[in-house]
Amino acid sequence: MKICVNTRFLIKDKLEGFGVFTFEILKEFCKRHPEHEFYFLFDRKPSQDFVFPGNIKPVILFPPARHPFLWLIWYEVSVYTKLKRIKPDVFISMDGMIPLRSKVKSIAVIHDIAFESFPEAVPFLVRKYYQLFFPLYARKATKIITVSEFSQKDIAEKYHLSPDKIHVVYNGHQGVFKPLDKAEISKIREEISRGYPYFLYNGSLHPRKNVSNLLKAFDLFKEKDRQNIKLVISGRRAWKTKEMERVYENMNFKDEVIFTGWLPEKKLAELTASALAFVYVS
Template sequence: MRIAVNARILLADKLEGMGKFTHEVLRLLVVQHPEHEFFFLFDRPYDAQFIYAANVTPIIVYPPARHPFLFYVWFELMLPRVLRQIKPDVFFSPDNFTTLRTHVPRVTVIHDLAYLHFPAEKKFFDRRYYQKFMPRFAEASRLILTVSEFSRKDIMKSFHLPPAKVKVAPCGVSDFFKPTLFAQQIEIRQKYCAGEMYFVFVGALQPRKNLVTLFKAFDAFKNLTRSEVKLVIVGRKAWKANAIVKAYEAMTHKTEVIFTGRVSDAEVRQLYGSAVALVFASLFEGFGLPILEAQKCDCPVITSTTSSMAEVAAESALLVDPLSPEAICQALVQLYHYPERRDYYIRRGRENCCRYTWQQTADLIYQGLQESLEIPKISS
């Protein structure tokens, strides 16, 4: 099988949700299936670490596509030319988008439909691109894969698709994530929090991550407990972060909040493993990978009742209404004051992680690629 892959999201030291998914899945597919040829289509010079084996042929397809106008040029003008040249059996695109201008069977991973539920988050041209092309991408794809049952139902309902066309390939969690040794915990707390305990948030700073409500909840927690516990915010400042900055500036205890910016995966692992708990009370997620990463590091998790997060965490996390600062505050208090509750969620988190492996994800993706060649195009 000749498999063309949209690899434009594989960026060294910049892998977030979709990037981690793409990296973990492709690494396993390439190494475990040397009988197949893979053509990785990048939109800029690539890092050699992503050429996982000799059966990968990297191809740079310009221009770099990071703006809706360039999305169109890359996916609808340049990509079809390359597909005609390499003549693949299937085109696999793991980043929500695909091309409309090819007869090659397409397998597309649509992680979520956040743009439909939170349209104000997107810049004008991004929003218009998503609104115009996402339904067409769904229609044109031979098979759609997504990362949770929540997203599967959302995609089917929103795009009026038959159940057979949309399947779930949930995220996994890497063995890279593991508990932090006690001595390292002390070092991390000293480095970031002057030796004090802390709660941690991990993710890009954008409105949907609900940091405005988290800041209110943390202020209430500090007022209630009078503790020295800090809040560590790990991640890059993403789009439309002004409201987050304003909420932070309005905090009573803003000096107790530490922003690390983007840090290495090794540092993230230790920040998980040294925290009182991960607070991931997002408004909407297609999956919510930090939930599993934290649990793999023996870090208790507070997460939302909404979208996919309750599904991913099952009963292994403390679930809260993300719109309620009071509910989040009470969860913080519970895990701070009661070590036995932390121990309970650590144990449940270990059990939950066993349900998710990247090997399972890769196997489901591979099955989808094979099926795409056996079935006719499924229309709505």
């Protein structure tokens, strides 16, 4: 069986949500199914870390698709043309986007459609592209994969699809995330928070992640805190961060907040295992 996969989010040292999901799923999928032939479609030269040995054929398609106009070219011209040549049995797209003209069976992975409920949290051009094309992608796809029952219901209702078309595949955890002993925890805390316990938030920083309210809540918490607990925020600044920055500058306890920026997988796992609690606010 020939399987083409959209792997454009596999970028070394820049793996986030889509990238981590893509890497972990494909690593196991390809290992467990050596009888299949996989074509990984990249939009730039890939790291060899992502070209698994055995049954993988990397394909580089231009242009690098990092802008709505380039997405359109990449999917509707480059990917479409390559699928016609390869003639795969199925095309799997890990970001939900598929070439609309293609006759190849497709599986679209749509994690959520939060841009429909919170459009103000997405940059203008990206929002317009999503709102125009994602209903078309969802209807065109042979099957849809999402990560929760909520998203399954949301996609089905907003795009008028049968829930039977949408399959829920839950997120898992990476093997590197595991408990640490007390000595290791003390060492990590010394490095990150001068030895104090901390709450940890991880994720890209933009309005939909609700970080502004996290900062406000932490400020209120610190008024009664007697344990000198810190707040560690890990993740890159994505877009529309001015409101978050304004809230941070007006905090009474902003010196108790630590921004780490994006962290590699091993370091993030250490911070997670050493945290007093993990905060999920979106």
